[in-house]
Amino acid sequence: MKIVFRNPTRTEQIAGPARVGDVLARLDVNPETVLVIHEGTLVTKDAVIGDDAELEVRPVISGGAGPARCHACERSSVIEVARHRAAYCAEHLVDHVRSQVRDAIDRHRMLSYGDRILVAVSGGKDSLALWDVLLDMGYRADGLYLGLGIGAYSDRSGQVVAGYARRRGAALHTVDLAEDYGYDIPAATGLRNRSSCGVCGLSKRYVFNKVALRHGYDVMATGHNLDDEAAQLLGNVLRWQTPFMARQSVVLPATEGGMVRKVKPLYRLGEREMAAYCVITGLDYVVEECPMVAGNTVLRYKDALNELERHSPGTKAQFLFGFLDRVRDAHFAAADPQGGELVACEACGLPTTSSRDGRAPVCAFCRTRAR
């Protein structure tokens, strides 16, 4: 059979018929990090595939497929979620995703039905699925897409997002970094040999907040999932960056100075579940990773956590939820010395932290742009 790996794309040949689980083992692929797709549908580790078949092995930066019966209806399942000791059929995986989002929203009072919500959409699985789930649940959610100018990758991302908005009849704001701010990510990175992920994150935070303020949105929603948040926490813990730990949260409240409330309704769901949601609901997303992400340390933290999760399902959730529920406020609340002290940036008027050296305050975005 032919095995097509995506992202980057390569092909392997293996003699069939064979169990999907055995194929993955032979290719040394951690099932926790991929989805396996046969003729457009997910297949589980127990499925036996013929010699003339073609399998797609799709990384989700963490994903796979599982055996057994659906946890809810006893039909055969399409995905196993080891940390819940559960497997789901296509229909009930969608229910599982919605119920975890419901749980996240209720537990932290993230959203109410009166809120005008702005969803930051990149074209990737997480942000599109978030928008989709919020619309299906009846929330008033518009999208915001930021063009980063990263060649064909950005072109395709923009098309995917616009296509989704059109099909759903949903409102979409589009901002283009180059047109509206005079730079794009490759240019900003090349200029000063800066980390592209750093400049990109800074630009997104700034532009998203500005658009949300200008259009009067009550809250911004981002697609950060369990893997993102656990990897972020691991990075902070390995260096014991206690001020960052004090601020790590799934709800960032609005501030008087002009920061819109931010929420992360996917923090209880893994990347694999989000990728499965997209495959099952037919949601077209950009499978390719950003071409500038190579060597990103967060990806290495995800790898490390996935290897631990493979042997001890639940490690990631226990690590993140334990921190949020019991540890952050009890042990790190006082670790953020500059928490809340915001003043207006001299250049753009948006909030920034007061400068310590007595100079006029200029926010990180305006400082970066000035270079």
Add this chain to the structure above:
Amino acid sequence: MKIVFRNPTRTEQIAGPARVGDVLARLDVNPETVLVIHEGTLVTKDAVIGDDAELEVRPVISGGAGPARCHACERSSVIEVARHRAAYCAEHLVDHVRSQVRDAIDRHRMLSYGDRILVAVSGGKDSLALWDVLLDMGYRADGLYLGLGIGAYSDRSGQVVAGYARRRGAALHTVDLAEDYGYDIPAATGLRNRSSCGVCGLSKRYVFNKVALRHGYDVMATGHNLDDEAAQLLGNVLRWQTPFMARQSVVLPATEGGMVRKVKPLYRLGEREMAAYCVITGLDYVVEECPMVAGNTVLRYKDALNELERHSPGTKAQFLFGFLDRVRDAHFAAADPQGGELVACEACGLPTTSSRDGRAPVCAFCRTRAR
């Protein structure tokens, strides 16, 4: 050339001549986890090895070899320590190990020259090297070996330790679990399907403390190294076991109830440095891992940290030292609710924590033994 992997032993053939670094890459071996030995001496990644040569690739549970000149004398080096951005010749690697032990002892006032020290020796690289370094530095250090009854592995361990003591003319105490306490580790594990590492650790802590008390030693020294302590911390952090975090330390003070002071003078040195110390000084140690350790979670935490260290040298040290120096006392001091409350065990008289349910206090060792 022939490549012999140890522990477990297997053999590979690769056409030569080739650079050691390329050989490791071709075999997908992380250089951070092995030592490479050619004709009894360490070789660096840059060494070119002929086709008729035999290389030993020796896991150290984390090890390797490096290029460049010695940090201290400019001679060609035998080992690189990436987190110090340094490489050492054989002579100066020994100096490096001693100076890190010196630093650990001084920084935490672990030992004085008047102290009678009992070193817990297993026959592995860390504990034998610790004993060796302490004797060379002029400390009054005797050894204690505990026979665990794990077949040929224990037999060989006992011989290695006795051989070392004889050659150095050092005093060695030997205790045998089966003879003196009526059980061995395989029996205790098989009986109740318990974790062998759990029973073994409990037995060691108990017997070592008892022997130290009976013979009037001032302090116990154990061979826990940087990798051991960082892996332990990662395990505690992933589960946010805050009472264990409050207690994690490289010096455990003596208590009035009868716990001897315990110190870990190797906590600033990686496993690779300890294995290199043994190879360089010709110190015979048991290279084999304990046959009962398979699946030990601590080994998985070491793997995860080694993968991160490979890309970001210094990760392990930053994680452990940052915790010990800045985080534990500032953020977790109050997290140990039972810290210090010790009473005498009803069965053996040694200290144990007071029981919460009002029953007579019996220590974990006596409870385990009674089963």
